[in-house]
Amino acid sequence: MDKWKRSARLVDMTRQLLAQPYRLIPLTTFAERYKSAKSSISEDLAIIHEVFSNEGSGELETVAGAAGGVRYIPRMNQERAREVLRALTEQLANPDRILPGGFLYLSDLLGDTVLLSDIGRIFATVFAGEQIDAIMTVETKGIPLAHAVASYLRAPVVIARYDYRVTEGSVVTVNTVSGSSRRMRQLSLSKRSLAEGSRVLIIDDFMKAGGTVQGMIDLLNEFQAEVVGVGVMVESPAEEKLVDSYVSLATITQVDIKQRKIQVELGNLFTQKGEWKHEKS
């Protein structure tokens, strides 16, 4: 192919950068691909960066030097995040979710790829700037959420399991206490799934007392891994939280089965000082 026109180059570079968040792409790769001077490529990148950051949807980070290049960091501006969370809390407040026993049906939300993508971008914004080697969750409902976050942070996902499976090889197992029912459960993580000393972000769909999250933290300790942060989609009040530091998107404060009313508030993500780093005014 001949030298690319600027218009075609802009479209193709945008496509490539968006498809590979956090991947450092050397400028030479672009220069060779488009048979263009590095100076033209730099001008293109400046245009892309300006559009992304004006829209609050991310930025391009340039790394100088021989091993340098450009990297796309996805973000969401606070205004858009508030819109997403307003829609989420509205959906959570729908009384049709109430199941016998006061449980809430959430599987529709966790199957909604558009919502998951928005939530993934929100958590990626909250935890941008942290070095994250892996994202951990627990089967089953946390998995879509963890993968949505991971796709924006370009990190692998590891899954803790309640039952030992033959397809996991040797595992490390800890005991967890479910805070609400005081029931003991075993939680396992395949030895192969995580390198020692990894920096890990924990993501889950729901947290009450935090027994499951604490179980994951205990597992990570067994791997000499470090917890970078904890993000949950929905939290619900508990007399005593086992985990103090976490980011939640929504809080379900009350489920009134008789009146068929669910009270939902915004989670703590905007009040977790310093973690919402990208504010667009």
Add this chain to the structure above:
Amino acid sequence: MDKWKRSARLVDMTRQLLAQPYRLIPLTTFAERYKSAKSSISEDLAIIHEVFSNEGSGELETVAGAAGGVRYIPRMNQERAREVLRALTEQLANPDRILPGGFLYLSDLLGDTVLLSDIGRIFATVFAGEQIDAIMTVETKGIPLAHAVASYLRAPVVIARYDYRVTEGSVVTVNTVSGSSRRMRQLSLSKRSLAEGSRVLIIDDFMKAGGTVQGMIDLLNEFQAEVVGVGVMVESPAEEKLVDSYVSLATITQVDIKQRKIQVELGNLFTQKGEWKHEKS
């Protein structure tokens, strides 16, 4: 904001289209956003379409009329798909995957967000052109794969579960026979998760005789739902397959525990006539 420059418009439209596969966006939405004439927008879309289709990474489909607009259809060209599958089969053939009993460790692949994204795009290409209302999988390992496909097809994911969970509400349950062990297991799907008459694509990580896939098909029958297709990442030979029509990416033909050798071949996806619709020559 003032009228946008073409360069900024191209970057922003590319970003918006890529983020919303299969969503029909009216041209007026773009014209208003960029304060530009529809004719300019159409020219921009033509440039984007040309770049996407030259790279075999998708196309823009224009729908005429009052309810019309433009829609991004993600694809992967066959050359790139073959590269992805070559890398996948190489990874599958790594003897370190062999677990006691001849089982294979696959969780690293199913936690690899970059690989999953490629596989998602491949299945989205194979099943492009089908009307798909939902993507179904079974817990646990099929979930990341199903979500990867769903994100390119903009469809919700529903998850069949082996055990009844209180958070699923009323469920429909069927019996499945695991082809290899002849063991009976119950498979359930929440009644709320799927509307009657839906057109459903089944995605799973591994298939031998196809007992689990058959269980999902039985469940779908209970919902008067239609199976649009079946896609599995890895298949392995079985004396008798319960499912005849499926698309596989890789076939594990032999696992030799003593010699520590895994034989892997390409799956049937390129031979499933007519299903690989987007060939770039």
